[in-house]
Amino acid sequence: MASKGLLVVFSGPSGAGKDTILRRLLEKNQNIRLSVSATTRTPRSGEINGVDYHFISKEQFHTMLEQGEMLESAEYCGNCYGTPSEPIRNWLSEGYDVILEIEVQGGAQIKQKCPDCASIFMLPPSLEALENRLRARGTEVDEVIQNRLAVARKEILEAGNYDYLIINDTVDNTVNEIDQIICAEKHRIHRHSDLIERMLNNA
Amino acid sequence: MASKGLLVVFSGPSGAGKDTILRRLLEKNQNIRLSVSATTRTPRSGEINGVDYHFISKEQFHTMLEQGEMLESAEYCGNCYGTPSEPIRNWLSEGYDVILEIEVQGGAQIKQKCPDCASIFMLPPSLEALENRLRARGTEVDEVIQNRLAVARKEILEAGNYDYLIINDTVDNTVNEIDQIICAEKHRIHRHSDLIERMLNNA
Numbered sequence: 001m002a003s004k005g006l007l008v009v010f011s012g013p014s015g016a017g018k019d020t021i022l023r024r025l026l027e028k029n030q031n032i033r034l035s036v037s038a039t040t041r042t043p044r045s046g047e048i049n050g051v052d053y054h055f056i057s058k059e060q061f062h063t064m065l066e067q068g069e070m071l072e073s074a075e076y077c078g079n080c081y082g083t084p085s086e087p088i089r090n091w092l093s094e095g096y097d098v099i100l101e102i103e104v105q106g107g108a109q110i111k112q113k114c115p116d117c118a119s120i121f122m123l124p125p126s127l128e129a130l131e132n133r134l135r136a137r138g139t140e141v142d143e144v145i146q147n148r149l150a151v152a153r154k155e156i157l158e159a160g161n162y163d164y165l166i167i168n169d170t171v172d173n174t175v176n177e178i179d180q181i182i183c184a185e186k187h188r189i190h191r192h193s194d195l196i197e198r199m200l201n202n203a
Numbered sequence: 204m205a206s207k208g209l210l211v212v213f214s215g216p217s218g219a220g221k222d223t224i225l226r227r228l229l230e231k232n233q234n235i236r237l238s239v240s241a242t243t244r245t246p247r248s249g250e251i252n253g254v255d256y257h258f259i260s261k262e263q264f265h266t267m268l269e270q271g272e273m274l275e276s277a278e279y280c281g282n283c284y285g286t287p288s289e290p291i292r293n294w295l296s297e298g299y300d301v302i303l304e305i306e307v308q309g310g311a312q313i314k315q316k317c318p319d320c321a322s323i324f325m326l327p328p329s330l331e332a333l334e335n336r337l338r339a340r341g342t343e344v345d346e347v348i349q350n351r352l353a354v355a356r357k358e359i360l361e362a363g364n365y366d367y368l369i370i371n372d373t374v375d376n377t378v379n380e381i382d383q384i385i386c387a388e389k390h391r392i393h394r395h396s397d398l399i400e401r402m403l404n405n406a
Contacts, residue, residue, distance in 0.1 A: 164390045184387030187367045
């Protein structure tokens with residue numbers, strides 16, 4: 001019914017399980033494409049260009065920014081990060097749904113530029129569960145975990161600006177819920193303002 | 204995640220296939236209850252009280268109306284029709300989702316009284332398909348069919364006031380789409396304004 005794809009902003013605190021959910025969602029729904037961010041930082045061991053990030057130079061980044069080719073951008077620790085708009089535009093026009101996994105400030109930039117997108121915030125079952133997940137990774141010292149929890153609390157406060165709220169209780173449930181939200185969103189009336197007129201005029 | 208059920212207003216022109224879709228939806232999703240209208244008209248052959256309608260007297264109807272116990276009401280051909288609010292209130296508080304199959308004027312009354320409801324308008328694939336379905340019933344003369352088509356065109360013009368628009372292309376697709384809309388709606392942020400606060404305060 002929809003003539004083009006849906007843009008989905010997907011956020012949630014670090015440790016909520018976003019990567020697992022997205023991997024499973026992409027397996028389940030073949031019509032989804034995942035946006036890949038661009039960054040000026042050096043690739044880490046194992047990271048693949050075009051998969052984990054588009055690794056580009058500072059000059060390239062600023063040229064894209066000036067030409068309006070970034071949907072959103074931010075700077076962390078002296079490195080630039082951004083969302084190239086061209087692949088998203090192409091996928092959407094081909095009818096694919098595109099998911100942008102992004103932190104809350106970036107999500108807000110996208111929502112402002114693309115008010116037609118659907119935004120989903122994923123919560124952990126509780127802050128305690130989030131802390132346990134962060135500790136289970138076993139890679140962070142206590143101070144880093146406390147910092148991440150403080151950031152998580154700030155991010156969760158922004159969840160009220162999203163269209164949908166889901167709780168990552170089990171992977172299967174959560175994947176289904178996101179899939180249902182994407183399907184349902186396509187039927188929202190503002191996406192079909194022309195359909196009613198066309199039906200009445202064709203008859 | 205939702206603490207109580209969702210109220211769904213479901214409309215569409217006569218001949219769009221609403222009854223078939225609802226029967227199949229109730230088989231698929233056991234958490235749905237179907238609202239039964241009250242009427243002062245005489246039961247037709249085969250109609251069961253409490254299933255097809257609550258058949259009540261004019262006195263009962265007006266008492267309920269005066270006591271605010273009707274979510275909406277209308278009069279056709281000297282008979283009164285209305286939606287008793289008590290069973291809906293009870294089902295919702297028990298966590299059931301409640302579907303109200305109703306024409307567009309009644310739907311507008313419900314949306315005004317219960318802005319929290321989700322409203323779905325179901326279109327036939329085309330006006331031609333609608334005409335074919337009405338003719339296939341074989342029970343109506345041409346004039347009645349032309350009248351129904353004229354009413355359908357007026358109803359379809361009101362579809363823009365609904366939250367969701369679906370096209371009844373195949374029964375399976377349409378049933379799935381309504382089911383997905385009901386599931387997705389429960390995750391909309393305005394239904395969970397308290398959740399974010401609770402999560403941050405419990406930790």
